[in-house]
Amino acid sequence: MVDCTGEGVLFIEADADTTLENLGDSIQPMCPCYEELLYDVPGSGGILGSPLILIQVTRLMCGGYIFALRLNHTMSDGPGVVQFINAISEMAQGLSVPSLLPIWQRELLNARNPPRITRIHHEYEEVTNTKGTLMAMDENNLVHRSFFFGLKEIRALRNRLPASLGACSTFEVLIAYVWRCRTIAFAVDPDEVVRISCLINMRGKRGFDLPPGYYGNAFVYPASITKAGMLCKNPLEYAIRLLKKAKAEMSQEYIKSVADLMVIKGRPSFTQPGNYLISDLTHAGFGEVDFGWGKPVYGGVARALSNISFCMRFRNSKGEEGNVIPICLPPPVMERFEQELKRMTKEAEPVRLIKSML
DSSP states (O other), X not given: OOOOXXXXXXXXXXXXXXXXXXXXXXXXXXXXXXXXXXXXXXXXXXXXXXXXXXXXXXXXXXXXXXEEEEEOXXXXXXXXXXXXXXHHHHHHTTOSSOSSOOBXXXXXXXXXXXXXXXXXXXXXXXXXXXXXXXXXXXXXXOEEEEEEEOHHHHHHHHTTSOGGGOOOOHHHHHHHHHHHHHXXXXXXXXXXXXXEEEOEEOTTOTXXXXXXXXXXXXXXXXEEEEEHHHHHHSOHHHHHHHHHHHHHTOOHHHHHHHHHHHHHTTSOOOOOTTEEEXXXXXXXXXXXXXXXXXXXXOOSOSOOBTTEEEEEEEEOTTXXXXXXXXXXXXXXXXXXXXXXXXXXXXXXXOOEEEEEEO
């Protein structure tokens, strides 16, 4: 629920003494000068009693600009944010109302009455890090790096897959690869259960009929689980099959069961120990937004989180098209992670590190 008080949103104008050319490949997570490009106004970052949106527009010396936005995530998901930004761009170019009107209708995803959990939800299981190897991280001691995967790297990974596996999306191949390398880098006890949760957009799913313009959170993140030893010792196809299995189990009943679980268990957080969340933003549309001066050099999230990554489209300074995935890891784990990445793609050029920041 939103109390419509008419107080507006926070909007900041700024100027920077640099150019887009100077920033180069660093215009991706972790974005350079992040805290200056999206100033955290004191008292504005809460869920309750705070502005819903913070926007900062920074003009650059070359005539370009950086549009940065922070949204209260209870309001919207990735596609909803893109819808909002597109509405701004249309109105900036003269439209009095956006071509796609916003739809609230949160009741469309209400729980049933009475609520009932009818599916297994590994993403919400209570787990304790009893052996101390389930990827515990100190938020104050993490390395933030982004990795670019071009056609050569993706081809090298696909060459490792048997024909019997069938068709695989680039996203499935990449996240299976990253999940496996990340687990190896953490040296998790072979008998510990690890999981990966991939966000799945509910828009367009049969049985829900979410109307065009619905901008609320409309995703679930089912978890694939396995013992760490099985994930690390088996070839890449093992991880991909786990991902495909979780995706195949997605159904109208599964999504309703999630809504009911939220009511029955009091809105629990997702499983933390040993879990890795990743969201595919390659089709979200951030890179297609046009305020009247053309498409952006980069459109996407500004940073990753300790156990959450995003997969986004990216064109590097050489003009190569590919995907970029930002990762946060403790320094020694990051070193092992990079070594494993290179080992897995040794028949192609090494995965290219774009940005490093403590």
